[in-house]
Amino acid sequence: MNNSDSKELFTNMTSSKDKFSYNATNGELLNDGRYKIITALGSGGFSTVYLSRDLIENRYVAIKIVKNKKTYTMIALDEIKILKTFDKHDNVLKYYDNFIHKKHVCIVTEVVGIDLLQLIEIYDNHVPINIINNIIKQVLKGLEYIHSCNIVHCDIKPENILIGLTLEEIESFGHSIENNITMLTQDDQVFEEKILNSNVKICDFGNSCFINNKYSGKIQTRQYRSYEVIIGYPFTFNTDIWSLGCIIFELLTGDYLFEIYNDNYDDDFNHIYSITELLGEENIPDIKTDVLSIYAYKFYDKDGKLYNMKKIKSWNLEAVLSQKYKLNVKELADLMMRMLNPNPNLRVSASDCLS
Ligand code: ADP
Ligand code: MG
Numbered sequence: 001m002n003n004s005d006s007k008e009l010f011t012n013m014t015s016s017k018d019k020f021s022y023n024a025t026n027g028e029l030l031n032d033g034r035y036k037i038i039t040a041l042g043s044g045g046f047s048t049v050y051l052s053r054d055l056i057e058n059r060y061v062a063i064k065i066v067k068n069k070k071t072y073t074m075i076a077l078d079e080i081k082i083l084k085t086f087d088k089h090d091n092v093l094k095y096y097d098n099f100i101h102k103k104h105v106c107i108v109t110e111v112v113g114i115d116l117l118q119l120i121e122i123y124d125n126h127v128p129i130n131i132i133n134n135i136i137k138q139v140l141k142g143l144e145y146i147h148s149c150n151i152v153h154c155d156i157k158p159e160n161i162l163i164g165l166t167l168e169e170i171e172s173f174g175h176s177i178e179n180n181i182t183m184l185t186q187d188d189q190v191f192e193e194k195i196l197n198s199n200v201k202i203c204d205f206g207n208s209c210f211i212n213n214k215y216s217g218k219i220q221t222r223q224y225r226s227y228e229v230i231i232g233y234p235f236t237f238n239t240d241i242w243s244l245g246c247i248i249f250e251l252l253t254g255d256y257l258f259e260i261y262n263d264n265y266d267d268d269f270n271h272i273y274s275i276t277e278l279l280g281e282e283n284i285p286d287i288k289t290d291v292l293s294i295y296a297y298k299f300y301d302k303d304g305k306l307y308n309m310k311k312i313k314s315w316n317l318e319a320v321l322s323q324k325y326k327l328n329v330k331e332l333a334d335l336m337m338r339m340l341n342p343n344p345n346l347r348v349s350a351s352d353c354l355s
Helices: 003-009 070-085 116-122 129-148 167-172 177-186 188-196 227-231 239-253 267-279 317-323 330-339 350-354
Strands: 035-043 047-054 059-066 095-101 104-109 161-163 200-202
Touching: 035 059, 059 070, 070 095, 070 104, 116 161, 116 239, 129 161, 129 188, 129 200, 129 239, 129 330, 129 350, 227 239, 227 267, 239 317, 239 330, 239 350, 317 330, 330 350
Parallel strands: none
Antiparallel strands: 035 047, 047 059, 059 104, 095 104, 161 200
16 A cells, blocks of 8 residues: 555544644654654544654554643643553554654554444444444453553543554555445445454543542543542542443444433533433432532432432333344343443442453
């Protein structure tokens, strides 16, 4: 594959543009001519990631060019520190290098194929169960490893989980991800095989922290934020497991597990309300009245009763999946319920799920 071919590959991926972003151009050379930019692979809140060529090592790399703003720069330096602590692991993004380009921190890593949001799109909101099981297992292995390094990821979500297709593999399905979707209907067996044989990798350690140096503010992206984080109870490694439980539902249905639907209360209240509906009021743990839960007073009275005009109707996850989505996935629903135990002291760990 030459550079002009690879430019075609990611035509449907956008890069976020604001005054803090660095907009690299095709063919631009960075770090004294070592890295040549090819095209944008994706973007997030902090950065744009570019497919590039390392002209010294003679290989493709991904370069995350972080926005130029003091807070983003500090976060990026922490991300590098965390990436450097990892040894090689099949399910964790591999770090190569870092440098500064025009005041933007740049993080060089291996290139990985597509993220889980793209996979959900390719499968039109119905990712096959065998693929979902495969992804869960690999993400759990990645999390088990990350947690064994005393690190909490703190932002597990579909955009931050990548499927390790090589550029050549993506190319073998056509010249763009869009062609890839067409290909799927023509030969979905081959695509499925490829996905099943790929390494799933956790990326984006921009919000991660060491367990003994936890960030005191709100962590995690809204839809994947754990119960304890919302009420301000101290979180631990298995806050990442809560997020994975939410992702499983999204892989199965294309919908968020916790959709914020009511404009009359603030978002946190709606989130607590949705969690209570799913799990049942009787299953919400006593940590809501614990003094350590510093935000609980916003949602609960001193007896632990949710401030609420309406009666809470609970719904059963397995029943919703079978009745609304026509999915008979009892085992997965059971696993999700273990991951979504609102009491972090009783929730499963990555190792528990794998054993
Ligand atoms: P942010 O911290 O800004 O969210 P991420 O590290 O999550 O940045 O990267 C943004 C997006 O870029 C990801 O969601 C993914 O789609 C893509 N991406 C990131 N790293 C890679 C990589 N190594 N290979 C391929 N795509 C990547
Ligand atoms: Mg991200």
